[in-house]
Amino acid sequence: MAQRILVVDDEQKVLDVIQPFLEREGFQVRTAVDGKRALVLAKEWDPDLIVLDWMLPEISGLDVCRELRKDSKVAIILLTARSDEADRVVGLEIGADDYLVKPFGLRELTARVRAVLRRVQDTQEEPQVLRRGDVSIDVERFKVWRNDQEIQLTPTEFKILLTLAERPGVIYSRLQLSRAAMGTDYLQYERTVDTHISHLRRKMEDDPADPRIIQTVYGVGYRFGEG
Amino acid sequence: MNTVTVRTKLLASMALLVLLMAGAFFTLSRGYLVHQFRQYATTAESEEASQWARVIRFYYTSSGNSWNQTAPILQDLLREQSSEEHGDRTVTGLGPSSGTTKGSRVVNNQSAGGSGVTPPDGSTVQSAHSATNNSSGDQDEQVSRLIVVDSNGHKVLDVTSGDNDAPSAYTSVDTDSVHMVSYPLKIGSQFSGTLYIGDTGPGGLLSMESQVMRSMTFAIVWGMLLATGVALTLGYFLSKRLTNPLHRLSKAILQMGRGDWDVPVNISGRDxxxxxxxxxxxxxxxxxxxxxxxxxxxxxxxxxxxxxxxxxxxxxxxxxxxxxxxxxxxxxxxxxxxxxxxxxxxxxxxxxxxxAGQLTLNRQQTDLTDIAQRVVENFSLEAESRQVDLAMHVEGSVDLDKPVGEILGDPHRMTQVLVNLVDNALTHTPSGGSVTVTLSSDADTVTVAVSDTGPGIAPEHLPHVFDRFYRADNNRSRTTGGMGLGLAIAKGFAEAHGGTIEVASTVGVGTTFTVVVPRRPATNL
Missing domain, CATH: 1.10.287.130 (Signal transduction histidine kinase, dimerisation/phosphotransfer (DHp) domain)
Known part of the structure; x- marks a missing residue:
């Protein structure tokens, strides 16, 4: 059964981009533009996780969070436009399970949603393993096999590979990969992605000079080869 | 940190000041005292000399103009005076003849009881020491030697009070070996020359002088030490009072630099x-x-x-x-x-x-009525969809020669001001409410008021409504208001025109923003 996610943001346009993405990821998604409606939906619909914007008219996200925590253990991810340390601490203290600072990528949001759900629901699902042709990726344990042979990867290489492998055929720019693997602090080192890619190819490809798994799209970026 | 503190500097400068003042006082008073002494001594000496000159003249004439006969008398006189001085200093009469005049006349010096030499003509000889007798008990100054030299430089008389060997040592008038005072001696037409009077030696006035100096120095040095001590003690407490607040202040500043804003300084006082x-x-x-x-x-x-x-x-x-x-x-x-x-x-x-005051205004003849009309028209659809009644009133001008809304201003900026105000009013007015734009003017200014029937602004928020990004509702949202910059911009533009913008609000009734713009820019610009 699909997990239910309630997304609350006063900006309809934000909801418009989050909803289709999470739905594509296999979640059931409903939205609310204010705290009042969010509280009603949370009670009636009983979602597994709530993505909650901090700044809401009338009832703020923090108040909604406090209200929910009175009688619910629903997973909550706070969205905030503020990166101040104090804000994060407050958010986590009043019972949010995670927070995400705007602007954020939809991939990152999905990853957080999954992580929080796993952590909170403590459901021992089968270990999540991505299978792409002869490549298998254990998302939990950071392990990669090719033809049942384990390949040793650095954490950065693993994250780049995972990002590409999650959506075979989708082209990712170096910046996107850089942020996915190393966070926003390393965006100026966009080109180091090339180095990591060449290491990955040396470890995984039959012929690194003619890559099949990780393909270069000239002038744009990289993609995971489909089959 | 090896810094010289204010306290040290203060104390050092105080000590230095005391020393300097003491030194200056010492030098000045010493110079003055020496000068006084010298002057007094000179006067006394010349007076004594003239006295002796009269005595010599008397004896010389009465002994028949003979220096040889005058000498023994003078010798006796000197010796007698010498012995009497040692016997009784205060009351001594000196007569031309020791037998007849001694004690016959006692002249007391009014200022200081001193010895007097009384020649026959009744005048009084005051020895130099008369003034000093009271203050100094040791060596007195006495006349020890009398020498008369004639106009040709021959010594005609030389008597001493002491032993008879002494004169032999003086072969000539030697004013360097003893303290000699010279005085012109003229006895009628018979004689004309110079009288030299020798003192007993370097004692007398000189020793007096040095003694006064000594005690003065002593007093000044001790006074100085005492004053320095007092000054330093006083300075210590004073500087403590002075620098303690400064210490606290610098501590507070340092803490503030570290981001701790709540440092009490606790310094009162009006200094x-x-x-x-x-x-x-x-x-x-x-x-x-x-x-x-x-x-x-x-x-x-x-x-x-x-x-x-x-x-x-x-x-x-x-x-x-x-x-x-x-x-x-x-x-x-x-x-x-x-x-x-x-x-x-x-x-x-x-x-x-x-x-930054760098807004450039493209000033031209502008009618705010036109601008307001256009703004209201542009917002009419928006108002309709919000079900808000948007209306405009123009009140008659006092000065009928001019259109109500005419100013010399930047039409683009003024439009922006009105757009922001009307936009703000519309977003805060619930459906069924109304927004009214009212224009009025007098000879010098044009006033535009934008009133709404919104929820009003609480008094505590009122002073901040023109702050950028300020929202009375802390949970900002895009449904109520834009980015929170509109009113700040309206204020900035109105003020650039030399105008003002004010807000009045009653919770539950509504809010009115009033812009007052002068018709022309201030002429002194």
Whole structure:
């Protein structure tokens, strides 16, 4: 059964981009533009996780969070436009399970949603393993096999590979990969992605000079080869 | 840290001052005293000399103009005086003849009982020591030798009070070996020459003088030490009083530099240090307020930029992931976000220009009535959809020669002011309410008032409504109001025209913004 996610943001346009993405990821998604409606939906619909914007008219996200925590253990991810340390601490203290600072990528949001759900629901699902042709990726344990042979990867290489492998055929720019693997602090080192890619190819490809798994799209970026 | 503290400097300068003053006092008073002594001695000596000259003249004439007969008499006189001086200093009469005149006349010096030499003509000889007898008990000055030299330089008389060998040592008049006083001696037409009077030696006045100097030096040195001690003690406490607040202040400043704003300075008093502390407190409050505004601004700008960026990124990602087709209509909302971001950047730019007083106004004859009319027309659809009654009133001009709304101003900026005010009023007015724009004027100013029947603004928020990004409702949202820059911009533009903007509000009744703009810019600009 699909997990239910309630997304609350006063900006309809934000909801418009989050909803289709999470739905594509296999979640059931409903939205609310204010705290009042969010509280009603949370009670009636009983979602597994709530993505909650901090700044809401009338009832703020923090108040909604406090209200929910009175009688619910629903997973909550706070969205905030503020990166101040104090804000994060407050958010986590009043019972949010995670927070995400705007602007954020939809991939990152999905990853957080999954992580929080796993952590909170403590459901021992089968270990999540991505299978792409002869490549298998254990998302939990950071392990990669090719033809049942384990390949040793650095954490950065693993994250780049995972990002590409999650959506075979989708082209990712170096910046996107850089942020996915190393966070926003390393965006100026966009080109180091090339180095990591060449290491990955040396470890995984039959012929690194003619890559099949990780393909270069000239002038744009990289993609995971489909089959 | 090896720094010289204010306290040290203060104490050192106080000690230095005491020393300097003592030195100056010592030098000046010493010079003055020596001068006085010398003057007194000279007067006394010349007086004594003239006295002796009279005595010599008397004996010389009475002994038949013979120096040889005069000498023994004078010798006796000197010896007698010498012995009497040692016997009784205070009351001594000196007569021309020791037998007849001794004690016959006693002349007391009024100022200081001293010995007098009384020649036959009745005048009084006051020896130099008469004045000093009271203050000094040791060696007195006495006349020990008398020498008379004639006009040709021959010594005609030389008598001494002491032993008879002494004169033999003087072969000539030697004024260097003893202290000699010269005095012109003229006895009628018979004689003309010089009288030399020798004192007993270097004692007398000189020793008196040195003794006074000694005691004076002693007194000054001790006084100086005492004064220095007192000054240092006093200075210590004074400097402590002075520097303690400074220490506290510098501590507070250091703490403030580390970001701790709540350091009590606790310095009262109306002196300079107290004023400094007060100024410091004011400065800190201003800095704190400024810091708060700055932080708020940074957070707000970040917030205003982050949301459009999130939307843009999300929409683009949807396209990238194939969840949305890259059709032209997909990009329209993205374009909107970019326009919104550009508008925000432009608004912030205009505001910072207004803040810096660098807003350039393109002034021309402008009728605010026209502008208001156009603004109201542009908002009429919006008002209709919100079910808000938007109306405009023009009140008659006092000066009928001029149109009500005519000013010399920048039409573009003034339009912006009205747009922002009407927009603000509309967004805060619930459906069924009304927004009214009223124009009025007098000879010098045009007034535009924008009133709404919204919920009003609580008094505690009223002073901040023109602050950028300020929202009475802390949970900002885009449904009630734009970015919170509109009123700040309206204020900046109105003030650039030399005008004012004010707000009055009653909770539950409504809010009125009033802009007053002068018809022409101040002429002194």
């Amino acid at each position: 300079e240090v107290g004023q400094l502390a007060k100024a410091f407190d004011q400065m800190r409050d201003q800095l704190r307020a400024g810091e708060h505004v700055r932080k708020q601004l940074v957070a707000d700008v970040a917030h205003e930029l982050r949301t459009p960026l999130t939307i843009l990124e999300g929409q683009l990602e949807l396209v990238q992931q194939g969840l949305k087709s890259a059709s032209p209509e997909t990009f329209v909302p993205m374009l909107d976000e970019v326009i919104r971001l550009s508008g925000l950047v432009e608004d912030l730019h205009q505001l910072s220009l207004a803040d």
